[in-house]
Amino acid sequence: MTLPHGWRGSEKPKSPMPNFLRRLKTTPKRKLALWAALGYSALVLGGALLGAEIVLRSKTRWVKGDFVPVGRRGNKLYLPASPETLSKGPLGIVPLLPNRGHLVVGPHRMVGTVVERPILQERGALPQGALAWVSTYLYNGTPAQLGAEYEDVLVPTEVGEMPAWHMPPRHAEKDALIVVVHGHGGQRAQALRMLPAMLRTGCGSLFVTFRNAYGAPKVGKGYLTLGDTEAEDVVAALAWAREQGYKRIILFGFSMGGNIVLSVLRPKFEPYPLPIVGVMLDSPALEWRDTIRWQAQRFGLPGFLARRVGRFTQRIVTQRSGQDFDVVDQIAAAPHFKVPILMWHGTRDHTIPLAQAEALYAARPDLVEFHRVEDAKHIRTWNISPKEYDGQLERFVARVLGRESCE
Numbered sequence: 001m002t003l004p005h006g007w008r009g010s011e012k013p014k015s016p017m018p019n020f021l022r023r024l025k026t027t028p029k030r031k032l033a034l035w036a037a038l039g040y041s042a043l044v045l046g047g048a049l050l051g052a053e054i055v056l057r058s059k060t061r062w063v064k065g066d067f068v069p070v071g072r073r074g075n076k077l078y079l080p081a082s083p084e085t086l087s088k089g090p091l092g093i094v095p096l097l098p099n100r101g102h103l104v105v106g107p108h109r110m111v112g113t114v115v116e117r118p119i120l121q122e123r124g125a126l127p128q129g130a131l132a133w134v135s136t137y138l139y140n141g142t143p144a145q146l147g148a149e150y151e152d153v154l155v156p157t158e159v160g161e162m163p164a165w166h167m168p169p170r171h172a173e174k175d176a177l178i179v180v181v182h183g184h185g186g187q188r189a190q191a192l193r194m195l196p197a198m199l200r201t202g203c204g205s206l207f208v209t210f211r212n213a214y215g216a217p218k219v220g221k222g223y224l225t226l227g228d229t230e231a232e233d234v235v236a237a238l239a240w241a242r243e244q245g246y247k248r249i250i251l252f253g254f255s256m257g258g259n260i261v262l263s264v265l266r267p268k269f270e271p272y273p274l275p276i277v278g279v280m281l282d283s284p285a286l287e288w289r290d291t292i293r294w295q296a297q298r299f300g301l302p303g304f305l306a307r308r309v310g311r312f313t314q315r316i317v318t319q320r321s322g323q324d325f326d327v328v329d330q331i332a333a334a335p336h337f338k339v340p341i342l343m344w345h346g347t348r349d350h351t352i353p354l355a356q357a358e359a360l361y362a363a364r365p366d367l368v369e370f371h372r373v374e375d376a377k378h379i380r381t382w383n384i385s386p387k388e389y390d391g392q393l394e395r396f397v398a399r400v401l402g403r404e405s406c407e
Helices: 019-026 029-056 188-200 230-243 256-264 288-298 303-321 354-363 386-400
Strands: 066-069 071-073 076-080 091-095 102-105 109-111 114-123 131-135 151-157 160-167 176-181 204-208 248-254 276-282 341-346 368-373
Touching: 029 303, 066 076, 151 204, 151 230, 160 188, 160 230, 176 188, 176 230, 176 256, 188 204, 188 248, 188 386, 204 230, 230 248, 230 256, 248 256, 256 276, 276 386, 288 303, 288 354, 341 354, 341 386, 354 368, 368 386
Parallel strands: 176 204, 176 248, 248 276, 276 341, 341 368
Antiparallel strands: 066 131, 071 076, 076 114, 091 102, 091 131, 102 114, 109 114, 151 160, 160 204
């Protein structure tokens, strides 16, 4: 065999250096440092601008879920595998128009490459092969999906009328009302999973929204204040409840809604239109600076960079909206709380750090009943064990109302 000219048998031919690496090697170090600084600054600024926009103005008309084709055989449904269809606990299935069915399906098991789930509840019809909305939130419409009686109402506030669903108590006179507040970018339908348990307590329920959320009045540039001014809309709901003949209030907040209902407890709103006897929190956002930093790390940024992006995001938010993050720091406000609190938070929550709920419990173990829910994602604590969650809710309501039973 003839060897290439100039190559010895014990040597390997050198591959030509790529042009980019050659140029990089010959570029002055000062210029490289400048490029690196510019790239770092662009990454921090870009991340902060995007983060600020999400914090200030995030809303959608759609309840989260997947759209998938659904097969059916008897009392079983068959779904393609996805993170949503493989989630623990029950799912809601809603075929797209013109069909108007609704199903609740139970725990999953794999059958070959598809997901099998038993049908637990069914309203209307689900045609074979229908394209359907599938979600861990179970419901994407109104209380009518559960067969519950309700009325659409408008809660008057200083900035306009807030849409709400009112479910009066089933078998009792108006006494206590549970005011339910959804989260950041959320919808009232997210809490419909808990409605049967709320109805069993004998209380009325009011699912209300707040300024700058989907379907609610826009104020100014439409910026959210993360619980601060939104609390005024919930206080207005208390005044509405008083006019309807209710005597006591329990607040129930999800995610940012948890911060909103805790913001209602500030001394500035006292005396309240009606007494607040208890608060329930599901996956609450208790400290926004920590949450923003957590979100930056969630998207893959290393810790030191996430902290920098988080700080810049906070500055941009404050410059645009005047946001005071101290005002919505509910962990710092914990010493001033006076009413019992029931709280759930999941160990797999990638939206709000579990450590925030743990900190609130550590600060007020005398007031807070805390349930750490293993394997639960954000606002999916109910899905892990619906009966257990419902029981905790019903017992808490009975306790704060001084009842031996819920009805």
